Amino acid sequence: MTITADRVEDVVAALRDVLRDDQVLTSKADRYHRSRVPAPFPVHRWAERLPDLAVLPETTEEVAAVVRIANQMLVPVIPRDGGTGLTDGAVPLRGGIVIDVKRMNAIHEIDLNNRTCTVGTGINMLKLNEELARHGLIYPDDPASYPCSLVGGRIGTSGWSLIGARYGHTRDLVLSFDHVLPTGEIIHVGDGIGGKITKSSSGYQLKHLFMGHQGTLGIATRATLKLFPKPEAELSPFWAFDNYDDAYACTGALARAGVATFAGAVLFDEHKVAYLRRDDEAYIPQPDDVRALVCAVMYGYEDEVRPAGRRLMRIARDHGARYLGDEISAGDWAARHDRYATPLHGRTKAGQVVPMSWHCEDASINYTNLPAVTRQWHAIVAALRRRTDVFDDWGMFAYTNGSTGTDYLTEIDVGIWEQRLDDQVWEMWVRAKRDLAGVSLAHGGSISACHGSCREGEVDLVPDELGKGFDVMLDVKRALDPNNIMNPGKYLLDRAYEPPGAVT
């Protein structure tokens, strides 16, 4: 909590002028539930992340009214959607008001002729797609948090989709949205006029500015989305390899094949296979010569997917692949839509099971640099593990970012014994995160393909990644948020305010 109890009462009184009592939450439980995201953090410092209160607005106008009050009273505002992001975007670092948009979950329109829908940003993609399926349609934004993340969070993160090689990522699928600025003004952004327009050359491309800002530039409240026919057929073959090099070569060949229904390929490295063979029922029985895995997935009409499948199956065979069977292929792919439901545990070096939380460190890496980044990332995590049992290397994936195989969402999954994260071990981890981000940049990659890069450690290198573009970020932040009330403390944006931010 960063504002005094008296001031909290003043803020609550002001909010109750624009919201009903049941929309203003001040209890301990309401605040604790909105103070963290799944990414592991030092839980003994949980209290540092508590908001002073939370609100549940139901309209764009209510969001704008809350933000105007916050801006006038110089109280921090933290936008929160599903709270599933992995870079702390929804975590309050300086108390303040959490604006939780979950009640803004209506489907306002489904336009069957123009193939769009307009929704409140508090809606979840799974629930939206249940309704769209009645019309034979789908909104194919498919993160690993698919059953629990919300459209608004996807906008604030500029999220990455598992099947983005076929349908595009969030930036491609969201056509336009209403957005509340840090001063409480409401704007509509998209291509040009926005609305249902998919391509415009009119004016600056503001849509991209207001995506991926991790809640530092305001709150999206109502969005128009691009729709596709729900696929008639899915094919997701998984293949085994006895070495990483052949699997890597196969992944590149699959992605470069130019198959229209290709929705993505995934490369599992040796550490990932070893982890799965230890703890995943599908892989425990696999023989020792399975050391790397590749999967590809295709969506479309059956008469498109079958020939595509034959082509990709031939490519895999040419690279020495062994088909893993129908049960693993279909089952593992289905599980990729829902990675947040996985119960997690890790091992000490002696092999004992310990409770661990999942940290997923991601980057965007060009194909030719994947092997080098993979080796160096594992070396960083291995050095941590030699020092303490708090960390466990759960292996790496590389997922295609697009349909041409240029670059890959590269992730290393690290089990972290969260309850053992004292200040010293946390600092060790922050240094490791900085090193992981440094490896990405040294190989011409981006610090994040998917999550964003505003957590401790990685964020230190964002100015290096963006160069003078980071100075433009500071100018934009200062211009749009003159009082630094919108999600302060993120992305080193306090540097925009001299002397240091009005809200500290």
Place this chain on the structure above:
Amino acid sequence: MSDGYRYVEQHTPPPPQRVSEVAVTTFEHVFEVDPRLMQRWVLQQTFPNWDTLRIMNSRHDHLDWMHVHFATRVIQGSEILAELDQPGAGTHRVDRSAAPPD
């Protein structure tokens, strides 16, 4: 008519078979961490057989639901392999001459 719930029966799973250095199996498709590895920080829980099977079957139900959610039907890789193995179908190799070296 059901034989009813018998406590001893429900708490007597099939004898574990070792499947790896760190895992055992009891029912088909049910795998457990070797109990020797769950003795200090996390202790292994005891489930009645019906609950063990319910959890395993629920997982399959969930995956089936997810398939239907994303596509009308799933084409199995074995179907594609069978098509490739038909006479004449599998002899064509993909032309990789235009591809960059892997």
